[in-house]
Amino acid sequence: MGATAEFVPRMIGIICNWCCYGGADLCGVSRFQYPPYIRLIRVMCSARVDLAHILRAFSNGIDGVFVGGCHLNDCHYVTNGNYDALGMARTCSKLLQLVGVNPERLRLEWVSAGEGVRFAGIMNEFGPRVQKLGPLGSSEGIAPEELQLKLEAATRIVPYLRLALAEKLQAPRRFRASADPQTGLDAFYAGAEFAKLFEATVADKLAVSEILLLLRAKPLSTGEIANSLRMAPTDVSRHMSASSRQGLVRFDASRGCYSLARVG
Secondary structure, eight states: OOOOOOOOOOEEEEEETTTHHHHHHHHHHTTOOOOTTEEEEEESOGGGOOHHHHHHHHHTTOSEEEEEEOOTTOOSSTTOHHHHHHHHHHHHHHHHHHHTOOGGGEEEEEOOTTOHHHHHHHHHHHHHHHHHHOSTTGGGTOOHHHHHHHHHHHHHTHHHHHHHIIIIISOOGGGTTSSOHHHHHHHHHHSHHHHHHHIIIIIHHHHHHHHHHHHHHSOBOHHHHHHHHTOOHHHHHHHHHHHHHTTSEEEETTTTEEEESSOO
16 A cells, blocks of 8 residues: 655745745745745735635635734834734634634744744744644534634624724733733733633624524524534524524524524
């Protein structure tokens, strides 16, 4: 028998034009090696990387996404876009975890234009890490159809998430003025305060989005929805009650099923 082919992940890196791309360029000029399966996409600022970009990448079968920007407080724009990128990436990691995707498939790092060695080191660590995780979805025990539904449901709430990021989920500004903002920000996004904010802000919206996508195909009972989404029937009933009041779904008592009240 022949040897089993080694899994080669599909990976992209979305990197800042001014710093991280410079680091990648220096890496190439210096002939530092890193995995050839990581494809780079240049953007003007890491803040231009949107939640929808990352979710679309995973929906298209990408196994790992790297986001690279300037070091904190070294952004080339007065808006300090890398703080926005940090909030986006940490929120996206929590969202991926919620839909069942390993959050280690997304990585954010700061690389300056003079850090070619650092860029190569990150790629040489992240690439094999994703390779070890295995193919997206199957390695997490999620069927392709279920994964696509969950990622589409997450993508549909991106406009809401943008507002939540601006108003609720961003780290307190006190960290930006501190001597070591990275430490404070890392502690905030890994802590209970952010987890509580995320749960209150995002979890219910995602669950309702998943339910509405299921109902787009056909009417379903509370039990059928619960089984399809591995959700408690009581939670489904709660979401359906709120969605009925909002005019999103209707209940057919004769059939015991919910259906969409309108297409959208």
